[in-house]
Amino acid sequence: MKLYSANMAPNPRRSRMALAEKGISGVEMIDIDLAGGENLKPEFRERNSLAKVPVLELDDGTCIAETAAIYRYLEEIQPEPNLMGRDAKEKALTEMWDRRIDNALLMPIGHCFQHTTGFFKDRMTPVAAWGEEAGKLAAAFLPILEQQLQKHEFVAGDHFSVADITALCSLEFGKVIQLRITEDFPAIQRWHAQMKARPSYTA
Template sequence: MKIYDVEGFPNPLRVRVALAEKGALESVSFIAVDVLGGEHRSAAFLAKNPAGAVPVLELDDGTCIAECSAIIEYIDHQFDGPSLLGEEARQRAIIHMLQRRAEFMVLDAVGDYFHHATAGLGPALEVDQHKQWGEKQKHTALNGMSYFDRLLGQHEYVAGETFSCADITLYAGLAFAEYSDIEIPVKHRHLLSWRERIAKRPSLNLA
């Protein structure tokens, strides 16, 4: 198995944490993609993922799987250890719902702000910016933080009392927010406390 990614980018972080949680980091070869040099737009990379985004999982038979949720689902089923997706129907549905909310309410919103309302990855790559949209999405991210703060006031993890892929996605979104100079409001003490606890997990130190 190979994973094409950029170490430190938010979506690749999600996959690396999932692998670390399953004790499977050594089962994968990581191949760095020169995004700043435009490698993700090359014909060779687009053949693996027409969306031109990292990460991409390439299986031994040549099958390429893109999109973090799909890659994490493969990892969760392929390797032993506690499930990141849930053990039964109700739990799986709640985790899926909240993982998706962590994406569009925080991670993706921060990404839109970063790519549209800041210098982003530089003028060579950020060629179609819409600053007003980016600023709007900053507010979406802040509203998302408020939502998850309330949620984490009710239970230990995003989707209940068990760590899941929803926690991984939210953590990556907040890391991206910090990098993009979007601070978690200090009033969100549940969210801040949760982030501090999650940062101490061994998987975050291995990813």
């Protein structure tokens, strides 16, 4: 397998962490230069028509884009350690939190970054006012996550899951918009320290 990735970007990191948590080795890492627009070239669009990383390319040439789909594929080919829940309730709660974090934290952080800095102005029209609003939406999610982590050890409940990976990659990417895990969020700080201690943290 090959993973088309990009070092500083949060979504490819989600896939790299999932591979590390599963202990799946031997995946060839291909670094794509997003700032230079390598993902916009026809060769890359053949692998992902939406021109985004990550893309997991299987040995038969099948290309899987969308991090949630990559999580699903890895869970199916290697069920242990489990990252997506063991029964109907755990599976549903894991997906619920993963989607919430993707939509209500990671996406607004990305929009704030792109629209306030103009980082991708060669391929989109930045709207600063929307960027500022998106930054507020991302910040508004932190008290919700704090509440959840006050009640549970991990994001989706009492087991480590892909929702923890998504939350970690989102929050750490949040530095680009000055989103910080301050002392107002002690449960997130406790959880963050736990995440940093996992071997997958540096993936």
